[in-house]
Amino acid sequence: MLILLCWFFQSALFNFHSFLTVVLLWICTCTYVKMHFPALLEQRTGFRGFFWKAARIGERLSPWMAVGCLTMGVSIIFF
Secondary structure, three states, X not given: XXXXXXXXXXXXXXXXXXXXXXXXXXXXXXXXXXXXXXXHHOOOOHHHHHHHXXXXXXHHOHHHHHHHHHXXXXXXXXX
């Protein structure tokens, strides 16, 4: 399982399309978790701060994130 996960992230680093997909999904997931479980992402420093910053990006840029997710979904389906 760990080898498969490492292979996925390694291939996402070398393929820009996959990298954008991983970043968009990561930001959307952090924003979703913060909306439903705000106590998990209260810390702004340390390891959890990394996820808090992604959730903040998702909250403040939500229209742009929606456009990005829609564009990424269309490009995955058709290209």
